[in-house]
Amino acid sequence: MNQWNTPERQALRESVTRFTEREIVPNIAQWEDDGELPRSLSKAAAAAGILGVGFSEEVGGEGGNAIDTAIVTEAIIEAGGSSGVIASLFTHGIAAPHIIDSKNADLIERFVKPSMSGDLIGSLGVTEPGGGSDVANITTRAVRDGDHYVVNGAKTFITSGVRGDFVTTAVRTGGEGFGGVSLLVIEKGTPGFEVARPLRKMGWHCSDTAELSFTDVRVPVSNLVGEENGGFLLLMQQFVNERLGLALQGHATAQRALDLAAKYARERETFGKPLASRQVIRHKLVEMHRRTAAARTVTRAAIEKSLTTPVTDPDMIIDALMAKNTAVEAVEWVVSESVQIHGGMGYMRESEIDRHYRDARIIGIGGGATEVLTDLASKLLGY
Incomplete structure (x- = not known):
């Protein structure tokens, strides 16, 4: 026996396996065609005690830690299921943590708790049409006007941006760089505030993705998460968790692909x-197994480390980078x-492996492109 x-x-x-086989597998092909998950799935997942795993009961979650969250994903x-289902069903996993970290009781009550119960869908708005991984140089601007901020700008590639009821949005309230x-x-x-257009994608078809536009949007100052000009730190504190989450999706998808290949090879x-x-x-199956096992081992080790190591610790950051890049290479x-x-069957849309x-x-793109993470790792390692 071990922690897992x-x-x-x-x-x-x-x-979670039973829930997936009952609620997701029979419907996922239709959701892929629809381009989004039904809101009823969030309610069903909440009722099954799945939606809030990894979040404390104080904020409406089910309790548990990063290992429990990982087990749900796997x-x-x-x-x-699919990584697209994970991305869409659990978007609160990237929309809510910054609010929780800010310890703003009002925002937790208004947005976090309803997200855990499946009553609201949240999203995170960081990426902009003119930039991807360069978070410190976002251009969407929020200007203080009395009790409101007036927001102008645009966001793109926003997961759950079509269905979302709220967006935890990175804006520039100060000068240039991460400090603003x-x-x-x-x-x-x-x-x-408008959903400019839903975006059609190569994959993650069941996960709605949008381009958002903000034209003189008046947002109450009470909706500020944390301190003014302190948003980059809140974002940075979640980078490790986001990358570990994607590493999990990587090795779990690799395992599913291996299982499907082995089954087909025995039957065909x-x-x-x-x-x-x-x-x-x-020999192909053995090599698939080896790479999947390696990615799982590196990722799980990093998740275990994250339970006791601050996310700002350089060693923790490196471990998360290595886990993600290893999982990307494997999957x-x-x-x-x-x-x-x-x-030929693998090329057909009716095949799950497609x-x-x-x-x-x-x-290998989300959460920091592989090349960006490798360059960051080189700096942290002193190379």
Whole structure:
């Protein structure tokens, strides 16, 4: 027994697996065509005690820590869900932590708790049309006007931006650089705030993604998250968790792709014999297993470390970077080999591996592109 397979966590994994098989697997193809998840799934996940795992009961969550959150992610993907489902269903995982860290009781009551119950859907607005990973140089501006901020600018690639009821938004309230960034909660329906357009993507089809525009949007000062010009620190404190979450999606998707490939290889006959009887196929499966296991080991070790190490600790930052890049390398190779083993069927939309192949590509881009993270690691390591 270890931290990952205690009786309680085994029960959690089994519960999430059953939920996935009952609520997600029969419907995911339709959700992919629809371009979004139904809001009823959030309510169902909350009722099943899944939506708030990893968040304290004080903010409306179910309790547990990063290991419990990881088990939920692994179980959903490995039971036939997808990283797209994770991204959309658990968007509060990137929208709410900054609010919780600010300890603003009013904002927690208004936005965090309803997100945990499935009554509200939140999103995080950082990326802008003119920039991606360069968070310190955002241009969306918020100017103080009495009891309000007047916001002008745009955000893009915003997960759950179409369905979202509120956006935890990075804005510039001060001078240039990271010291002038603040966070504001901007509610849907506020005059001047528009979903400019939903975005069509290579993958994550069931996760709605939007471009948002802000034209003289008046946001109450009471919606400020933390201190004015203190938003970059709140964002930075979540970088480690975001990257570990994507690493989890990576190794879990790789495991699902391996499972699908192994099953197909045993069932598919070629020239009178199962595909799995071919040495080249067996060797592919072994290499897929090795890379997946390595990514899982590195990621889980980093998650365990995060339970006792501050997210601002350089060693913790490095471990998160290494976990994400290792998982990206593994999942991109494993899903490609899984499609190859499936042959022509792997190229069909009716095949599940098609979804994972498309979905995996974003993991090396979101949360900091692989190249950006490698460069950051080189600086932290002194190379």
